[in-house]
Amino acid sequence: MSAIELKTVRKSFGVVDVINGVDLAIESGEFCVFVGPSGCGKSTLLRMIAGLEDVTGGDVFIDGKRVNAVEPGDRELAMVFQSYALYPHMTVERNMGFGLSMNGMAKAEVDKRVTEAAAALQLQPLLKRKPSQLSGGQRQRVAIGRAIVRHPKAFLFDEPLSNLDAELRVQMRVEITKLHRQLGATMIYVTHDQVEAMTMADRIVVLRGGFIEQQGRPIDLYRDPDNAFVAGFIGSPKMNFFKGTLRPDGKVGLAESAFAPALSSRPGDNREVTIGLRPEHFEIGGEASVALTMEIDLIENLGGNSIWHGRLSSGEKLLVERRGYHDQGLGSSVQVSFRPDDALIFDHDGKRLR
Amino acid sequence: MRPRTLTAYGFLTPYLLIFLAFWVWPIISSFWMSFLNTRRLPWTFAPQANWGRLLVDPAFANALKNTLIILVVQVPVMIALATVLAVLLHSPLLKARGLFRFAFFAPVVVGEVAYAAVFRLMFNYEFGIINKLLALIGIAPISWTSNPTAAMALIIIAVTWRWAGYNAILILAGLQSIPQDLYEAATLDKVSKTRQFLFITIPLLRPIILFCIVLSIIGTMQLFTEPFLITNRGGPGGATETLGMLLYRQGFLSFNFGYASAIAYTIAAIAMALSLLNMWAGKERR
Numbered sequence: 001m002s003a004i005e006l007k008t009v010r011k012s013f014g015v016v017d018v019i020n021g022v023d024l025a026i027e028s029g030e031f032c033v034f035v036g037p038s039g040c041g042k043s044t045l046l047r048m049i050a051g052l053e054d055v056t057g058g059d060v061f062i063d064g065k066r067v068n069a070v071e072p073g074d075r076e077l078a079m080v081f082q083s084y085a086l087y088p089h090m091t092v093e094r095n096m097g098f099g100l101s102m103n104g105m106a107k108a109e110v111d112k113r114v115t116e117a118a119a120a121l122q123l124q125p126l127l128k129r130k131p132s133q134l135s136g137g138q139r140q141r142v143a144i145g146r147a148i149v150r151h152p153k154a155f156l157f158d159e160p161l162s163n164l165d166a167e168l169r170v171q172m173r174v175e176i177t178k179l180h181r182q183l184g185a186t187m188i189y190v191t192h193d194q195v196e197a198m199t200m201a202d203r204i205v206v207l208r209g210g211f212i213e214q215q216g217r218p219i220d221l222y223r224d225p226d227n228a229f230v231a232g233f234i235g236s237p238k239m240n241f242f243k244g245t246l247r248p249d250g251k252v253g254l255a256e257s258a259f260a261p262a263l264s265s266r267p268g269d270n271r272e273v274t275i276g277l278r279p280e281h282f283e284i285g286g287e288a289s290v291a292l293t294m295e296i297d298l299i300e301n302l303g304g305n306s307i308w309h310g311r312l313s314s315g316e317k318l319l320v321e322r323r324g325y326h327d328q329g330l331g332s333s334v335q336v337s338f339r340p341d342d343a344l345i346f347d348h349d350g351k352r353l354r
Numbered sequence: 355m356r357p358r359t360l361t362a363y364g365f366l367t368p369y370l371l372i373f374l375a376f377w378v379w380p381i382i383s384s385f386w387m388s389f390l391n392t393r394r395l396p397w398t399f400a401p402q403a404n405w406g407r408l409l410v411d412p413a414f415a416n417a418l419k420n421t422l423i424i425l426v427v428q429v430p431v432m433i434a435l436a437t438v439l440a441v442l443l444h445s446p447l448l449k450a451r452g453l454f455r456f457a458f459f460a461p462v463v464v465g466e467v468a469y470a471a472v473f474r475l476m477f478n479y480e481f482g483i484i485n486k487l488l489a490l491i492g493i494a495p496i497s498w499t500s501n502p503t504a505a506m507a508l509i510i511i512a513v514t515w516r517w518a519g520y521n522a523i524l525i526l527a528g529l530q531s532i533p534q535d536l537y538e539a540a541t542l543d544k545v546s547k548t549r550q551f552l553f554i555t556i557p558l559l560r561p562i563i564l565f566c567i568v569l570s571i572i573g574t575m576q577l578f579t580e581p582f583l584i585t586n587r588g589g590p591g592g593a594t595e596t597l598g599m600l601l602y603r604q605g606f607l608s609f610n611f612g613y614a615s616a617i618a619y620t621i622a623a624i625a626m627a628l629s630l631l632n633m634w635a636g637k638e639r640r
Contacts, residue, residue, distance in 0.1 A: 052538055073544030085535040089557040099543025102553070150543070 003028040003154055003186040004049060009058035011044055018044050020210040026188060031180050034190045035197040036207035042190045046156050051075050062153060078147035079156040082163060084139045086131040093127040096146045117145040137168045154186035173199055194234050206230050228350040231276045237307055237319050239276045246271045255312045259290040259340040263353055276344040279321035288337035294318055295333050301325050384615040392612035404616035416592055417600040424577060428510045429570045433563060436521035443522060444529045458519030470583035473512050502593035505585045509594050512580050521566045528562035564636045568629040575625040578602060597621050
């Protein structure tokens with residue numbers, strides 16, 4: 001049985017449809033990440049699961065029980081907010097134990113749970129402090145601690161790392177992933193950052209305009225996207241997209257070259273398509289079979305690897321990612337090449353052709 | 355001093371002169387005056403004539419007692435009422451919110467004389483709507499301006515009516531600054547609405563409520579308009595005479611400026627002491 005299940009769930013605010021019929025089953029113990037650009041409905045979907053937003057249509061199930069009309073407090077879920085939502089007038093200890101003691105739990109049990117959570121999150125030295133005396137990362141950990149002490153059926157995270165600086169974000173990413181392994185709990189995590197999605201998720205759900213574009217394991221979404229949106233959204237640096245023509249002989253014309261991608265069917269006549277190629281699939285020089293000429297605009301050297309910004313003879317922009325440090329002359333031309341099997345072909349409406 | 359700073363003071367000079375002449379000097383001068391016997395010319399240095407009199411003057415004791423009674427009853431009632439009003443005005447269920455907010459704030463904008471006249475009419479023994487309404491539920495008419503207790507009640511009702519909305523708007527601003535997600539977090543933690551109010555809203559409103567209480571203490575200590583205009587100059591027979599009224603009588607009817615100054619300083623000192631006490635009591639324990 002799935003821990004959380006959504007059946008054709010819809011949400012409208014007045015005449016605006018935010019969620020347009022979402023079907024989703026999240027397994028017990030799964031780390032599921034909702035990802036998408038802002039306005040895609042990912043936070044709304046999470047809040048509907050939490051009960052903070054009403055469901056306009058469809059059904060939400062938790063542990064097989066329909067919860068559309070169940071109060072948020074009775075759903076036994078815990079949520080970590082982007083703003084942390086810590087009670088500013090309470091100490092860390094009180095923040096974590098507040099919900100429990102308000103529901104009549106014995107003080108000894110509250111203390112035990114708070115102590116356990118504080119130990120798991122290295123919060124013991126901070127228990128007597130107020131939120132204003134904590135750093136962003138510490139506040140975040142308190143917010144997570146407040147969720148842990150509840151022993152909820154599932155944890156909901158609403159962009160929890162957005163307010164942290166880059167270094168802390170990486171650190172908390174690792175901590176939350178470890179925590180998931182440690183607790184074995186069901187977690188739903190909302191983010192707009194595809195790096196968080198890729199590194200943390202058991203399963204990614206990509207949302208756009210209130211629809212699920214694709215869901216699956218991170219590596220499957222990366223290697224085998226269903227459409228150009230998912231292909232472009234997942235992966236950093238972004239996938240390159242070029243205009244091309246798929247010919248009846250099964251070959252695709254791209255700039256000065258033509259190649260035969262791995263497609264099971266051929267069109268009757270010439271068809272305008274989009275070719276997707278990841279930056280790391282290019283090699284400098286002509287070792288791979290399909291060669292193109294790139295004029296170099298800029299090279300971003302990150303130390304360990306470098307990102308080449310350039311243009312094809314057709315004027316289309318191109319990103320190439322290489323290992324190591326490179327110092328090629330700007331404005332010069334180089335030959336780049338890729339393997340035909342690495343190219344993904346998308347139809348005019350963005351659907352993947354397989 | 356740097357030329358830039360000098361220039362700034364140059365521009366400030368006209369203001370500073372007026373500030374010194376009409377603000378700082380009267381404060382110093384009235385303090386000095388409170389030590390002078392001003393009942394007859396020439397004024398002579400005689401501290402016991404004013405400060406000594408304060409201790410034994412039954413009129414002062416009466417005015418102090420009246421002022422403190424009004425303070426002790428009116429301020430808590432009004433702040434509690436203002437908090438409830440603020441919560442109601444904050445409710446998402448309320449329609450025409452702007453209209454209600456204006457309506458509750460309006461008494462502050464209304465001229466004092468007009469407001470006093472309306473209250474006198476409403477609480478008129480024979481024709482007032484209040485006595486008519488009381489009659490409807492079988493209560494005998496109350497002589498609001500000639501019964502000492504009723505007159506005090508009238509003052510308290512009037513002051514509360516005038517300032518509750520003002521304080522509600524201040525508290526509303528405080529309510530609006532409490533992030534919504536605190537309530538969402540508490541809702542998910544299964545904390546009831548009542549407990550959210552008691553354990554989240556009230557503690558977070560504490561600084562603003564404290565501010566309202568201090569403002570109200572200062573205002574009530576200086577109370578003058580209501581006893582002067584509504585209960586016939588502190589009547590009946592001084593039953594609603596406040597320190598503000600006594601000061602007025604001494605200064606502007608008896609022209610005893612020395613004693614009036616002493617009363618003024620006493621009002622300021624009591625207001626300051628009560629406010630400090632209140633701020634100390636309301637301070638968060640660390």
